[in-house]
Amino acid sequence: MLSGSFGEFLRARIRREVVSASGRVVATQIRDIEDVIDRFGRQGYVADRALATAIYLLVRLGKPLLIEGHAGVGKTEAAKALAAMLETDLIRLQCYEGLDLHSAVYEWNYQKQLLAIKIQEGSDKTVEEKENYVFGSNFLLKRPLLQSILSEEQAPVLLIDEIDRADEAFEAFLLELLAEFQITIPELGTIQAKKAPHVVLTSNSSRELSDALKRRCLYHWIDYPDLQKELEIVRARLPEIRQGLSSDVVRFIHILRGMDLSKPPGVAETLDLSRSLCLLEKTNLDPEAAQETLGCILKSADDLSKVRSEGVGKLLSRSRGRE
Numbered sequence: 001m002l003s004g005s006f007g008e009f010l011r012a013r014i015r016r017e018v019v020s021a022s023g024r025v026v027a028t029q030i031r032d033i034e035d036v037i038d039r040f041g042r043q044g045y046v047a048d049r050a051l052a053t054a055i056y057l058l059v060r061l062g063k064p065l066l067i068e069g070h071a072g073v074g075k076t077e078a079a080k081a082l083a084a085m086l087e088t089d090l091i092r093l094q095c096y097e098g099l100d101l102h103s104a105v106y107e108w109n110y111q112k113q114l115l116a117i118k119i120q121e122g123s124d125k126t127v128e129e130k131e132n133y134v135f136g137s138n139f140l141l142k143r144p145l146l147q148s149i150l151s152e153e154q155a156p157v158l159l160i161d162e163i164d165r166a167d168e169a170f171e172a173f174l175l176e177l178l179a180e181f182q183i184t185i186p187e188l189g190t191i192q193a194k195k196a197p198h199v200v201l202t203s204n205s206s207r208e209l210s211d212a213l214k215r216r217c218l219y220h221w222i223d224y225p226d227l228q229k230e231l232e233i234v235r236a237r238l239p240e241i242r243q244g245l246s247s248d249v250v251r252f253i254h255i256l257r258g259m260d261l262s263k264p265p266g267v268a269e270t271l272d273l274s275r276s277l278c279l280l281e282k283t284n285l286d287p288e289a290a291q292e293t294l295g296c297i298l299k300s301a302d303d304l305s306k307v308r309s310e311g312v313g314k315l316l317s318r319s320r321g322r323e
């Protein structure tokens with residue numbers, strides 16, 4: 001163990017080299033895929049090997065990762081766990097129909113610009129100088145995508161959530177950012193990322209994404225978990241739950257997922273139902289308790305009537321393998 005000022009000097013030098021060799025400090029600290037599984041586990045996120053491999057490659061290759069899957073299977077949470085694992089900021093852009101560059105990238109602060117123009121009225125600056133001043137970075141409102149490439153300290157995680165909700169034109173705009181980690185602002189020119197962000201895109205597959213976007217990303221599909229994995233998730237999120245109850249819930253949810261519902265319950269619903277039953281002090285899922293809490297897991301009138309007409313008691317028996 002080195003000590004004293006020479007030791008400090010060497011350690012600082014090694015640290016600098018680690019940073020400059022990879023461009024990211026933490027990237028070099030993630031040992032392998034097992035390490036990702038462990039670190040996600042410490043955040044309460046149950047990652048299987050396939051997801052951990054995708055995350056590992058995202059960090060080590062510096063390539064964006066597109067995660068697709070049904071609603072409520074843990075896509076958004078995976079990006080949050082990644083930021084927590086890297087001990088870095090999470091910058092989130094929630095996509096929606098009509099999302100434009102002003103909300104996603106930057107906007108000029110018009111009020112401040114007008115005020116500056118007024119203040120400068122008497123000054124002897126040339127028109128060009130005044131123009132350059134009011135279109136300077138002081139007047140720029142930085143939205144998530146721009147923020148993500150301006151980080152000086154440590155590369156943040158940029159989560160572009162539910163990209164399938166945004167228009168195709170917006171998707172096309174993202175290509176430059178995803179391939180080059182740069183953004184072009186007409187009045188300022190091209191801004192290159194100082195620290196390339198770790199980019200996670202998620203999609204609920206409501207529409208097919210363009211080949212150009214997919215080509216720039218690594219891809220991972222999160223399926224509904226099997227019984228064993230979903231039990232692990234419930235235990236990770238609700239350590240206080242009784243084993244019998246969590247097992248009842250997960251089996252029941254799996255039967256519902258096989259029923260061709262319009263909105264099959266995701267892991268989010270499994271956790272909501274488990275939490276509700278704990279709150280209601282139920283020790284197991286009997287037909288009465290299931291009937292009372294159907295609203296935690298089914299979110300449409302059609303699905304509710306389908307399940308009721310099938311018979312909650314019958315579905316529960318089936319989930320326990322008694323029918």
Ligand SMILES: Nc1ncnc2c1ncn2[C@@H]1O[C@H](COP(=O)(O)OP(=O)(O)O)[C@@H](O)[C@H]1O
Nearest residue numbers: 044045046071072073074075076077233267268
């Ligand atoms: N593998 C997992 N480990 C731990 N929690 C999970 C896992 N998958 C899903 N969850 C939980 O399920 C809920 C829904 O996840 P979320 O990421 O919001 O779903 P999505 O973005 O796919 O719609 C969250 O509360 C999340 O914590």
Ligand SMILES: [Mg+2]
Nearest residue numbers: 075076161202
């Ligand atoms: Mg989500």
